[in-house]
Amino acid sequence: MTDTAPSAPPEYPLLDLIDDPTDLRALPSSALKPLASELRAFLIDSVSRTGGHLAAGLGVVELSIALHRVFETPDDRIVWDVGHQAYPHKILTGRRQRMGRLRQKGGISGFPKRSESVYDSFGVGHSSTSLSAALGMSIAARLKGESRQVVAVIGDGSLGAGMAFEALNHGGPLDPNLLVILNDNEMSISPPVGALSKHLASLLSGRAYINVREGSKQALASLPELRQFVGRWEEHLKGMFMPSTLFEELGFNYIGPIDGHDLDAVITTLTNMKQMPGPRLLHLITQKGRGYTPAEQSPTRYHGVTPFDRATGKMHSKAGTGPTYTQVFGDWISDAAARDTRLIGITPAMREGSGLVSFSERFPDRYFDVGIAEQHAVTLAAGMACEGLKPVVAIYSSFLQRAYDQLVHDVCLQGLDVTLAVDRAGLVGADGATHAGSFDLSFARSQPNLVIAAPADENECWQLLETAYQHPGPALVRYPRGTGPGVALKRGAETLAIGRGEVRRLGREIALLAFGSRVPAAEAAGQALDATVANMRFVKPLDEALILELADQHRLLVTIEENAIAGGAGSAVSEVLAAHGLAVYCLHLGLPDLCLEQAGHEEQLRTCGLDAAGIEHSVRMEMEHIDLYAEASRADQRAA
Ligand SMILES: Cc1ncc(C[n+]2csc(CCOP(=O)(O)OP(=O)(O)O)c2C)c(N)n1
Ligand SMILES: CC(=O)[C@@H](O)[C@H](O)COP(=O)(O)O
């Protein structure tokens, strides 16, 4: 462009003025609605390039502006639940320019993160933590004599989890200075389940939403006096002969429902509620995907997206890849259910992500979406198993962390016949540390009675699911996010021998003992190193005979797993060696003892040295050390 050429008008003239929320607070009120339009357009454009969570953020554009307009952030605290809806918040809090690197290596996280910004009061990714965290902050402010406001924003799906109820139950009587904003879009990832969603719907219809909304605009605008405001609201809401809300019963002053896309109403209501004392809850009605037609029409599909064409909404997908492990599981569970009427499928709110859509349609009576309730999912399965059913809990590894005690106390100690299909085991790429399934082998393998299997490929995944299912006790199969090496499925009901691995390649000096997803990389490294390669298949029971044989025949054993080294499968191998008093060199490759940030899955594996080249490099280094040590020992012996 030359100096004389007219400069193109900026696409986002108002948004470009906002480097942090003080700029937003300085804007004239008349600029806020146009700002909301720009923010929404920016969000759609940005996520169309990077991928990420879209529909939830679109639903809180007005709320995000209103919160930073009304509250003195960052001194006032906003705690976002899950945090997948926090992109507008990120854009308004100085990270607009960094949205192009969202969820990428070296870029910003897809979730609020304390180390990323002072505006991110609490790190999230898992749901239903906001009320507890915000309550804690509110209590801290009171004890420290600080007068800040604390606001928790929680969705209707996340409110259904046990933790959220625990915080409401505990919080109300403490009379904290706490504002809870319930962002009710009548959606979880898929449609919400359970009585709470019905209660919220009844508030929506029963509390004359439209009247309240229209009435509130006038009443709140014309009644800035706090006392009058509270009085009028109580008169207005509680004089309607409505049964009280769950929230009122729990000690929260309930206001709403109001239209969460009516920016003026939201700002006015928040301004007034800021001055109200005690625990209060604002019920906002929003639309997931608001302002982008494809996302409005299909909020589940646009909950989390790959990069897409903004004009058509069509997502760019990788061409020519085989089925994901999730799809393998989805096909297996439908086939198995057709063979066995005792099979029950359970998901804690992850029907699509866990591959249960087809099963839910084919076997609606045997399908249970329990909402975001991982603990309940596992104990529900335990109860069913007591009565002779054969439940399969499909659950992401990182969300299974929530249900650890249920796994221990309700399933494993009682040896109940529950199958756990643990998806997203290992690194998950763009979602980063909060969603990485780094620990399941470490926390599960200490459990009595539990069989733990890790398939090396798609067909083995099928076979191990069948093996776990037919095993009359607790069994867990863990498989990674995405596709495998491309081994064709044989389907059928073939099982594998529990606790038996297989040698895939015979080599010299070095034995690579690979678990699950790392078997193909180990095979490639084994080729380069002329090493023996074993596909261990089971983490529990381990194939002890194979380990002892390999220890006997090789100078170095290398364990390789996509799980934390600490306490993982490699540790289990070392325990076997120690128990037999074998002093063989043993190198453990796995996830390091740190929170691995977002990046591509393959990139993350490279960073951890878990790709073929990384494995080969680590093994060569280790062999050099072993040779140097042997040389030094020989020199010592000669000197002696
Ligand atoms: C403990 C846990 N379980 C499951 C998930 C996966 N998850 C992320 S968002 C979401 C739906 C949340 O619904 P809601 O709170 O209503 O937010 P919305 O997406 O509708 O804005 C689920 C199930 C999670 N992040 N954490
Ligand atoms: C926010 C959240 O917890 C989910 O949306 C999660 O990001 C889904 O992960 P997958 O994309 O691996 O299903």
Ligand SMILES: [Mg+2]
């Ligand atoms: Mg929702």
